[in-house]
Amino acid sequence: MSTTSHRQHIPAVTEDVPASTTRVAAGRALAVLRIAYGFTFLWAFVDKVFGLGFATKSGKGWIDGGDPTAGFLGKGATGPFASFYHSLVGDFWVTPLFMIGLLGIGLALTFGIGMRIAAVAGTLLYVLMWSASLPLETNPVIDDHIIGAITLIALALVAAGNVWGLGKMWSSMSIVKHYPWLR
Template structure:
């Protein structure tokens, strides 16, 4: 991949690659991937961090009920609380958490993961409106911005499997 002056991982003066920036994006990718994957694992097995064992998915709990039922008073609460606990919503949400988390950690499918993760984060952000601590900005938006940055910088190639020939041959795996 040729370096361009507009790329955030190159020095704008000399247009030479800046490896340190690639490692920062890789660490951001892996860290954000872990946030998604951990949410999946904790909601599935109820390891007691955010989800008690009694409410774990494998014990019959719903991974979406706690969050979505709590949105009833919010601007879009009627829509989101109606989705709480529905099996198709639980499965879609959990597949999203696992898929985005694994893709980001491995560095494969980073663009798809960034799109799916951004959609999930924006829906969670919308479910919480109106925000109580800031008029519009919260961690969901910040994470979504980072996901877009990961997709735009090809962050799967540093400390990830994004350099594998199969990934390089198939753009949808980047």
């Protein structure tokens, strides 16, 4: 009896699955990932604006006069950068910039436009939130913020906004052609 008789042959992509089919499936999978990440940013924005009782308590939304960044920066920031983040609480520019970032990144990812800007802004936001959470509890280096940052960069690099998004139309605009960093 052969020791390999119990193994099934798993075809390589090039054997039974045409490359075009693989590219289409990969493009769709990346589009779903892009849209899902977009919704996470949009949801955070909506919850913080209206205080829907999830991450932001009812009656504590931005619309109610609450400060969406005060809790995290004031109480949630730990580790070597805690004093820096604590010092930002109440600064007039912090909350509007954070909220504009959540909305802009969320819309860009959801619609597949401005993927480079969304990747840079989202990566910066993720890295800042990661550094505010140091030391990490379950892994000394990697957490969901770093995975999110890597994902946003990958989505921009593969032009994930072109599938089920407005990326192709966005890229064809004259201002985007003139300033490719807007892609």
